[in-house]
């Protein structure tokens with residue numbers, strides 16, 4: 050793409066870089082006219098759309114090589130590696146290829162099923178056997194393998210049916226004898242005991258994606274209104290209690306992020322199980338279940354029906370059982386869904402190489418085209434979305450990229466849709482706007498990383514939260530990017546009153562505080578008060594969303610913004626705040642609105658969300674000092690400090706802090722790194738304000754380090770100190786505090802401290818407020834820790 054950008058003539062480039070939305074028709078037409086006769090442009094589009102030369106098409110040779118390697122691993126008892134190779138082979142195996150009289154994909158599923166069986170992963174074995182049967186209903190080995198898995202799982206009735214079918218299909222006498230023996234064993238076993246698993250019916254063996262059960266229906270009515278500073282926004286038509294679900298929505302379009310392609314399902318974005326499924330027609334996507342696979346790529350593979358090709362006639366009962374096993378049943382609403390990966394499939398290269406937001410735009414366009422069919426041949430995106438965009442505020446480089454990508458994407462889509470739509474300057478201009486809308490409105494779908502870590506730990510019989518104290522930390526990981534049309538109406542606030550989260554690909558929004566009728570509902574697009582200071586939040590929003598934030602946190606004084614990056618007063622007995630020059634600039638702006646017009650001072654001090662009276666003290670000082678906050682000057686007593694010397698102390702501490710972080714990567718903390726870190730902490734305490742966030746981070750790192758060296762009481766002290774600071778920067782009931790308290794609880798549990806249950810109760814209350822009934826699903830570790838705490842009591 051860089052090559053294409055470099056070719057754009059200087060004059061046209063300058064016009065594009067300086068363009069506004071009104072110029073787009075002209076700039077897009079000029080660029081289209083420039084690219085269309087260029088051989089290089091056509092070569093690039095050709096490479097992106099040629100399924101033969103692309104990197105994404107299936108390859109029988111690679112599939113067979115991988116299968117062979119899988120077989121070798123299997124023969125020497127290395128089953129996990131065998132699974133890896135069979136999975137690779139499945140990814141590369143083209144559909145409908147015959148391998149020694151059998152369908153290659155089915156053979157690979159059966160081989161992988163056997164490896165799972167050997168590893169004791171019976172549910173995975175069962176699912177893979179069924180997948181083989183969906184492809185090849187008459188595959189004897191698959192029925193046999195399924196029967197064995199069902200028998201081991203205690204599903205004796207099903208096991209006998211599976212084996213009866215394989216017996217009837219089997220020709221060889223030795224084969225029949227082997228099946229007969231198996232059936233005899235199952236009959237004996239089923240007489241001995243009825244499996245507890247079968248009785249409880251608790252085992253999930255179906256190939257449905259484990260979609261989470263939605264919680265209480267969302268009944269809150271919201272209204273779209275026009276705000277004075279932020280465009281449209283959503284307000285509530287009724288009072289909303291804290292923790293209520295206020296919105297639930299599936300995406301218009303969604304895409305997985307590149308770094309998660311190998312680890313998460315490309316449809317629901319959950320972590321991939323070991324028995325993941327590839328796309329039937331190309332190499333890129335992996336899915337957690339057939340349901341996700343079908344929803345994303347279409348039901349090309351799974352319309353199998355039992356035909357009359359079987360020599361044996363089965364009883365009605367068995368015939369029905371076979372049909373149930375081989376035909377994957379999905380709800381009718383799912384089969385009607387637009388298959389968002391369908392048009393990119395078949396080995397095309399462009400979905401792999403173009404940036405995520407461009408591929409997302411491709412999915413949006415394809416969905417729109419499908420919806421317009423068969424009426425519209427003349428693609429017009431005018432009526433597509435009523436979403437805002439900030440094209441004029443985009444960085445100039447992004448404007449050029451959006452132009453180039455729009456033309457390339459349109460040509461790639463033309464490859465799938467042929468002459469169905471004509472490309473013109475106008476459609477390119479509309480696509481540039483669409484990309485700008487995606488930039489302003491799309492959301493990152495996130496997962497809590499500890500969810501995954503604990504999920505796998507939990508399967509370990511020896512998992513102990515106590516022993517794994519330092520592993521329990523919550524980090525958000527971006528896995529996907531999606532557009533939610535109604536959800537796009539929520540404005541941002543750095544002091545949000547609602548919380549957005551995702552279960553699979555569904556967006557849920559919950560009120561995190563009581564909201565009176567008529568209040569505006571605002572979520573955080575990323576940065577929040579307590580996390581970053583005003584300057585850094587504004588910078589983030591400018592860089593990522595191209596707007597200058599006008600939320601309450603950025604326009605009204607609050608304690609966090611004043612102290613988060615501040616220094617302490619040179620007088621050791623004074624706890625006044627000393628600000629750096631860049632912080633002063635932003636705080637002075639807020640101070641003006643805080644003070645209001647002349648004459649309103651003092652009597653009308655409006656201090657939003659300030660829970661600490663020091664704001665008033667600061668205000669009083671500022672009022673007495675000509676309404677100006679000065680860099681390096683204590684806001685309590687007015688004493689000046691040399692900022693330069695403070696900067697070098699902080700740099701020194703930062704180096705030490707990074708050393709400690711590096712040590713965590715190797716899970717070993719050398720004694721000297723610990724001593725250096727303690728010295729730095731001391732230096733920081735003398736240099737920066739006691740509520741500066743750096744101190745909290747240093748205390749937190751030391752807590753982790755002392756956990757690693759087994760000094761748990763010291764770790765606990767540091768963890769508590771970190772939380773104390775964070776509680777002042779955020780709110781004590783903020784989700785960030787919930788995450789920190791979870792760490793504290795795991796340390797408390799490590800030495801059977803009975804206060805762990807109180808800590809966990811606080812965590813549960815916070816999580817409930819942010820995640821409602823989804824809390825346990827999103828944080829399974831909470832339940833584990835609670836059980837551990839109960840055992841300790």
Ligand SMILES: C[S@@+](CC[C@H](N)C(=O)[O-])C[C@H]1O[C@@H](n2cnc3c(N)ncnc32)[C@H](O)[C@@H]1O
Pocket residue numbers: 278279280281282436437438439489490537538539540541542594595596597598599600
């Ligand atoms: C997802 S949209 C929200 C709905 C939008 N206000 C509208 O009218 O369609 C995001 C855009 O809303 C505006 N916006 C949202 N929060 C804002 C804030 N705190 N301050 C200023 N503008 C904001 C910005 O233009 C931003 O790009």
